[in-house]
Amino acid sequence: MKFKQTLTVCAVAAALATLGAAQAQTVRIGNQGDALSMDPHSLNESLQLSVTGNVYEPLVTRGKELQLEPALATSWKQTSPNVWRFELRKGVTFHDGKPFTADDVLFSFARGSGDGSDMKSYTNDIKEVRKIDAHTVEFETKAPFPILPGVLSFFYIMSKQWSEENQATRPVDRRKGVENAASFRANGTGPFRLRERQPGVKSSFVRNGNYWGKIEGNVVNVEYTPIGNDSTRVAALLSGQVDVMEPVPVQDVARVNASGKAKVLQGPELRWIFLGMDQKRDELLNSSVKGKNPFKDKRVRQAFYQAIDINGIQKTVMRGAATPAALLVGPGINGFDPAMNTRLPYDTEAAKKLLAEAGYPNGFEVGMNCPNDRYVNDGAICQAVAANLARIGVKVNLQVETKGTYFPKVLKRDTSFYLLGWSPSTYDAHNVLNALIRCVDDKGSGQFNLGAYCNPKVDELTLKIQSETDQAKRNAMIKEAFTLHSNDVGHLPLHQQALAWGVANNVQLTQRADNQMPFRYISVR
Template sequence: MKHMPSLLTAALAAALGAASFAAGAVTLKIGNQGDALSMDPHSLNESLQLSVTENVYEPLVTRDRNYKLAPALATSWKQTSPTVWHFELRKGVQFHDGTPFTADDVIFSYERAKADGSDMKTYVGPIKEIKKLNDHAIDIVTNTPFPILPELFTHFDIMSKKWCETNQATRPVDRRKGIENAASFRANGTGPYRLRERQPGVRTTFVRNGNYWGKIEGNVDEVIFNVIGNDATRVAALVSGEVDVMEPVPVQDVDRIKTASTLKVMQGPELRVIFLGMDQKRDELQFSSVKGKNPFKDKRVRQAFYQAIDVEGIKRTVMRGASSPIAQMFPAQVNGHAPDLNKRFAYDPEASKKLLAEAGYPQGFEVTMNCPNDRYVNDAAICQAVAANLARVGVKIKLEAETKGTYFPKILRRDTSFYMLGWTSSTVDAHNVLYAIMSTPGEGGRGQFNLGAYSNPKLDELTEKIGSETDQKKRNDMIHEAIKLHQDDIGHIPLHQQALNWGVKKNIELVQWPDNGMMWRFVTVNPQQ
């Protein structure tokens, strides 16, 4: 480990080198294992992507340092009837190109976010229409009563109607089809930082927006976002001072960074649950040795997979303790979590073998598993452990681990039989997970990320009622029922809640949101001691 700085190649050093900038300006250099795949805020509903682009684009409602709701492009909002919300929009706001922000941009962004190719349909799905009252006031009409609409809007980012029309970017960048447009590589938001230079997969540079409408609490003038996929190289960059902040810290290096005199590790539970999904819709799996039928349609097979996976072993050997095995699709920090249902099926390879035999697969079968290798903490290693566990019960996994740049378009097209995914409830409420992950795929973004098309009509009915219920006890009772239905069906296989680990220089103050968001407006770089 003592030779780690030598791993910084000439190419990496060049990538990390900052372009010339104003004398005395404060620069923040970030190292991350992956990149934002597009600058289009409607193209990919992925936490890292949103963490980057939401420094450039803004929603109507944001979150403050403490992750509480706060005004952004809307100054106030109130529910004026069961299905109508009135929003007052902020006056005097300009997009980065100087165009004034108005209600027309909100309506345009709504139409864009719900269009084909958008990955953000779940955030606008409950909306029936948006009525313009004047340039800075709108009424949002929902299909049914939806009391948590403001929470849903924290990732509904607003784009400039004029800019999109001028640059032929009125439709979202469609990652599933590989379709790009001007919004892929350029950006024109209202946020505190502007895009200056984009080198996909290498480095992206942002600068402070001098015309920002609000207060930027931190002192960072320039942000250089570097992509450093190799764990050891990323750690070396932090230790050597080539970057100021890096994430994620490999779990095996947490203690080492903690003991460094100039560094610290920021840790906390993430709202994200890592889980496995299975194609439960096709009559024959696309990628399996089983022909003429789909083994995942049989609950016994799904349970056999579940009971073959040693999550405690994964926690111990792969995650080095930095995970919390879970039996639900959202953690205790999310409203609706049911402690009494957080009990997993027992790890039991013999029971797994018996279930497979009963289902007609006494020798097991082969299936391809899709997995990212640069998105979640130790994602590829987790998948390798799952494959090894399943091999012990006769299931041969053909593991395809790849960069998220090719992984996400593939699984979002549903070109998968068995896959890993992670999900964070952006509303900190169970409805977000029920609607996007656990519901039958349908209109308005329902089940948009239920990539194996698990379906239970009763759960769909409960999800719709949960969305409009205002009595908290009734609502939580229905959430509890929905969790139990999903568990009994083994709709997905939850693995664990992962932990946040950011490596940071001690002279830097920043805010770590539980969704892994890093807002640069909160970052202060202090003089080196």
């Protein structure tokens, strides 16, 4: 089944009108984007995982302070260096009433590591998942993996029987445009059920009356509406048509705070924005250079890096709501070393010299892909980068588009130069090394290393970091791995963006640094 939906002005107006008629104990959320699918294994993107994480659950979850907490597993322990045993929660049912058992865990991990899954970077170091009994499973890893419980905190469990009955045994493949019942329907164990799904227009959720755990908030209904236009989104909050919206455009923060109707919750986000370059093809897809790939030359990559005026972007595009970065991790992530977080200097003359040394004294043309509704001011950031690169003779043919078409394209690696954001789901540097920097294979290593950067020494260190339990030794290896990556100019780090949620005065919620928004913490007074 294939589904295409165009979000029109009329559709937004109709959705907002519905929101205006909402009842008490209903929270109305407006976001710049939508979850692209209800399938929890189809896209490893934080917004999608935030939305579907209210319907589906992992074995181990994160609390308000990002601490690990039991979810569908009540306890876990290592029984040997390579084996973890999880005791599953009894008495849990899926939303259709069927019981949750070990069979669902085995099925979900087979599904999530199979064709079409976007979650392979969570499963690539798992050798086998075994059923011990109906409520006990074992995970055998390929090597010692002491951080496995944290790795599993965003891997959601589906019902084996429901998936088989609805021909949804394989994930929705965003790269190929393949859809199935899991795209538009959902059957999890979580605190909220999916009531209605209109992709790109509105999704409705209702409190699960049979939920096994505690729901702290008083919200019964959640109306989630994507509102891509910044001005429309702010107007919806200030007029009372939505109760929560994000992100608040940086230029509107003061206005919202002065309205007397809502406030802006701000804080650092565990997300870094960076640029990637195709370093694998012998000839770039979209470039004036024929017969070779300029990005294979470190001098070209470094020229691009030093041509970017990151302080100018911070000041004019982000209006101060970003922190320039030199690494793909930062404060709040285990393994971050502030002593390493020093960028190469912004220097257009040095960049021109590097290009000339690499054989491009007059620059060249290159295509660039960028979303305009996923990260804070993402389209404007790419425009600023393109303007910066023009100063050294590089003509960027920029394609800015909605994430609904952007992600399927770049995830197929149909790009030469792209912008991406990353929030490590394990809050550990290993996640970045494994998903973004490690050499690409078909098991999930480097699954989001879309430019195919590869340094075997970094790979060797990544595997050692995964197994090391001595924190000092582990951090030393993380530092070495990031030093190698930085010296290679494997990616072009930009900045850490800030969270900005607009919240009506009568709403209480929890803002987590990973930008997840659990509905179960929301209350309306």
